[in-house]
Amino acid sequence: MALGLGLIGTGFMGKAHALAYRAAGAVFGDLPDVSLEVLCDTPAERAQSMARQFGFARSTDRWHDLIGDPAVDIVSITTPNALHREMALAALAAGKHVHCEKPLALTLEQAEEMETAARAAGVRTIVGYNYIHNPAVSHARKLIADGMIGRPVHYRGWVDEDYQADPELPWTWRAKRSEAGLGTLGDLGCHLVSMAHVLMGQVSSLIADIQIIHETRPLPGASGRAPVENEDTASAIVRFESGAQGTLCTSRSAWGRKNKLDWEVHGTKGMISFSQERLNELQFYVNDGPRAEQGFRTILTGPEHAPYGMFCPAPGHQLGFGDLKTIEVAAFLRAIAGGQDVFPDFTDALGIERVIHAIDISAREGRRITL
């Protein structure tokens, strides 16, 4: 029996999910079958035309119907942030597996409620932090686990983009705390923290500061400007449970940065660094052999870096953003079939959201937050 997919949303992430669920089975030979059952969006016409384009059997403009559909086993939620909570809770209550786009929710309280519901429901959940599924990142984790850089002692992580860099960009709901929640921390913070968690383990405490760069924005179609209520940048100095330290920094107003999710892991024997804008490359330095020949190696991902080889048997041919999503979907489908947890489920995601909100609280209250 194929697993039935119900997908809510047809925007950036909706399309990414549709493409990934279509591709996963053909890329990986070992996955349970998936049938694309229901696509939901508004208005109904859009849902219908996108269902045809994406290859879904049916469409609807009522997400409750999708969740209630008996052919739907997996509910994929790719709607605006403010809707994640209600949809996820309904899907969990209906006993469906839930694939939720990031961030989990607008507030920490909502995230906690969702995590509790997920644990109670006994289904599989996953949150769409897809960058951690990059074979380059997986290989970095392996290098670290194998002791290739010694003990990891320091970490630096960044996520910078420029989608809010222009001072004259009109005011939108994104600037309003009650609708969008946090600013750059809400949009990009989950990538910042999830990457730190998979590479370094849990954050135990932190100090932080935040900044609103553009204090007002022009109201669209009107004279006057409205205030921006959430942060453009956030910076934290963190301590990890392992004893390592590091910094986590993010900006949504960093001109020229398009998807600069960068990090470096400092170890006692070497270093690994990475830039998402060159997602098929790892920089790897190890204190080994003659000093005169040491240097950072640019490792180009290839079939030695699983599961790259499932996409292409030749090295250096490059995976793309969509391929990372396909790997995420494959991991989720395997977890559903096997009945085990997958990283990051709602519990993992809650841990990540706690760090994000701790950054916000530390910045506002001027004190160290212990997690």
Place this chain on the structure above:
Amino acid sequence: MALGLGLIGTGFMGKAHALAYRAAGAVFGDLPDVSLEVLCDTPAERAQSMARQFGFARSTDRWHDLIGDPAVDIVSITTPNALHREMALAALAAGKHVHCEKPLALTLEQAEEMETAARAAGVRTIVGYNYIHNPAVSHARKLIADGMIGRPVHYRGWVDEDYQADPELPWTWRAKRSEAGLGTLGDLGCHLVSMAHVLMGQVSSLIADIQIIHETRPLPGASGRAPVENEDTASAIVRFESGAQGTLCTSRSAWGRKNKLDWEVHGTKGMISFSQERLNELQFYVNDGPRAEQGFRTILTGPEHAPYGMFCPAPGHQLGFGDLKTIEVAAFLRAIAGGQDVFPDFTDALGIERVIHAIDISAREGRRITL
């Protein structure tokens, strides 16, 4: 009525075709429907299991049956080079559209025969030089066409890999001229020349040299070594019809190069350069504005560079190798639906193969070859 696809081969390129034909319609909303009808490979069991994985309706181990299948409108050929000719001729004879992997054929005579048959058949053909479908390359072409770098006057192209760099790699059919045809020119030369053609126009004449680096290779499972009959490197100095000059160089024995299809177009006002190992980036220099602020710009592809936006609306998120194949498939499907030619059809490919063979002939005969 959907277009029926018959795909021959399930290796590197077979899988790439299957994934691309599955994805194209969902990525692009404007394509004719495609149904995955028949998959052919040997043995039959492999064909059957891959058909299931890739989502084909039927499978066979007899390619003649696939070509004869009335539900098949498009025949996709991804078999070893020596089989391209026979399969393509049969498919053309049956009135099928043909999607043939590169190179077109082992010899120039075969390529000419295939091109003649394609013109006679009145169907659409395309050859899988997928790198030219990269939005970065398309944008470079637009910059050149718009005069942004002035008149293009000089060109440098390279395609380097290292799959034959190891001297102790066992001897295979790839080393035999009668089975594999040319060496690096046969494997990589079409990328070298097709890229030059789309960026600079036709090559009019050239001088060249070739080199066998590893003159023998160990026979697998035997004592002794067998000769390598085809070239490891090829280098040409070309003149274009436009009056421009340039160099074309390729090696299959270049350690560390995984897919280094690089090029630079020198213009009278600026320069554009590119490296396939960073396929989402263009380097663009223009002599404009204060000299103190001039420099090569790293342009990261994004939604401004069509059709990137069909995959992802956010810049810097990176397309992968598979996505380029999807763009190629989309171009072919549009050509079939519209009845117009698509680049590179068998006629374009023949022009490209002529340059490749001219490099070989010039090197062997020590004289300038005019095309």
Place this chain on the structure above:
Amino acid sequence: MALGLGLIGTGFMGKAHALAYRAAGAVFGDLPDVSLEVLCDTPAERAQSMARQFGFARSTDRWHDLIGDPAVDIVSITTPNALHREMALAALAAGKHVHCEKPLALTLEQAEEMETAARAAGVRTIVGYNYIHNPAVSHARKLIADGMIGRPVHYRGWVDEDYQADPELPWTWRAKRSEAGLGTLGDLGCHLVSMAHVLMGQVSSLIADIQIIHETRPLPGASGRAPVENEDTASAIVRFESGAQGTLCTSRSAWGRKNKLDWEVHGTKGMISFSQERLNELQFYVNDGPRAEQGFRTILTGPEHAPYGMFCPAPGHQLGFGDLKTIEVAAFLRAIAGGQDVFPDFTDALGIERVIHAIDISAREGRRITL
């Protein structure tokens, strides 16, 4: 009348000063003459042989004699950190201009005493933060001052090296707070902060954390290990007087980093970034012109970036570390000749040291420090 130079120390920085004072007049045509009068080091034989190599007229192993020498107008201090204070105070008391290597002193109290003495002495002083004299940095300052990137709103600075990365490096005086003062903050912090100051203006407050990675080191020539008392890494989140925010991070235990003094200035219209390991390049992004052609420009320094042209009239030929020292010396000689202040004199340096020590205090006391 030529200005007489007395140089104390013949190590890394001693040689760098000697070479720079030898070169400056020949590079720049507009400087006062300098005569290399006295070189001081111990033992006397070393002083004598290095004086001959560097071209000094006389040598001594008694620095008091050098300072008291009537032919000496400028005293250059390149000795270990713990000696800076005493020598500088003596030179100032003798009415000599003082060129002191960084850091100014071991403690903030010492730095304050030196600054007071310098102001009282009415002579010219400079501290050797030579990286800020790079034409690339000067050009960045010009771009910022000209509004090319709008209002500078965020800053990130790093200085990483790996000279203390090896866990098995023997214990030295560098690990002892009473002899070496701070750890990475003492060695590298002045570059971190001086660069931030010249690009962004004064830091007004900060929060910070520090870390000792290697808690003990093996005692040389003995069994057992001794404790490391000063920090391997330091991280700060700063607010500038301008309202901008940012982070300052440094490590002396970052494998693979040799001189990674990097920074990025985020502005409301663009961004500039820089890496000292490629000291002849600026990365410059401006939100101007079509989005499809935007990207970071790699500006290679050349004669348009003064005073590069005094070294070489052709762009892209590269200045080196020694050339930056020559520019520093030229700035100092001009200040002496003109009677005006030069950046960074002891007063500027004290401001920089205050930030360094504030980082240390914030980390130890767990509170925001306002400067």
Place this chain on the structure above:
Amino acid sequence: MALGLGLIGTGFMGKAHALAYRAAGAVFGDLPDVSLEVLCDTPAERAQSMARQFGFARSTDRWHDLIGDPAVDIVSITTPNALHREMALAALAAGKHVHCEKPLALTLEQAEEMETAARAAGVRTIVGYNYIHNPAVSHARKLIADGMIGRPVHYRGWVDEDYQADPELPWTWRAKRSEAGLGTLGDLGCHLVSMAHVLMGQVSSLIADIQIIHETRPLPGASGRAPVENEDTASAIVRFESGAQGTLCTSRSAWGRKNKLDWEVHGTKGMISFSQERLNELQFYVNDGPRAEQGFRTILTGPEHAPYGMFCPAPGHQLGFGDLKTIEVAAFLRAIAGGQDVFPDFTDALGIERVIHAIDISAREGRRITL
């Protein structure tokens, strides 16, 4: 007794020589003393003021006087290309050691005459191909000699600049064959070939093509345009005596390239590549260890790469163009003191010029030239 230097010319190279001769003894402790005796330029006032700036004892506007001066042991020739021959012959006839800037001469016949005279004179000569003295290049030679990349089998070299890229640059003597000799081959070709020779050994034969991009240039201060008689680009496919092959390409009209003397050496076990615009870095790949960790290493030069450490004991601090000239001068002074030859003396340079002229002849006559 110090060696007396007479320097003819005070332009780009004149200043570079003056600075390098001033610095060499202080950088290296093992060199014979040098006294800066006579500086020659026209008019006499310029010679006088530059002598003062550079620290020469005397000045003259008559180069014959300089050569005849008994205090002058070394004659350094940095004048326009057309004067090299006459000055070098006179200096050799006077028994002086000769440091001649590149190119040796305008024509091959002149170069041969100069080489014959040099051999007859029994003095030391050197030609200013200073890029080959880079510690990064020396280290590459050592890696190759040590077999680290196996047998060197293929080479690619380029020298690109953009000083003639602008179509509207006025016509000068550089465009006239009788005054300037060759075009880009004359200006940049010696770097192209000397680098190939030191890395790969002698070129044995070649085929080539050349191109004039800008066929005319505007006459300064006049209406009308005058023809450009020498090449803007040159490309050659070469065979080395060792059996290796490769390409050598140069352009003086390559927008954005400031000093792009790049090369790559392909070996049977690895590859080394280099770019002069990042002169402190080597890219080094070796097929060793797990494939998953292989990649090009960026080796930053440091004290392990002699004689970097004579300039600076800390890695990653960067040498500059001037430092390479200082290394060249040191090599020359050691050769004079030791009475042995130094690379590249006039005989080596003649071999290099022969290759340059062979490229020109091959291109003009359309045939392979054997050296």
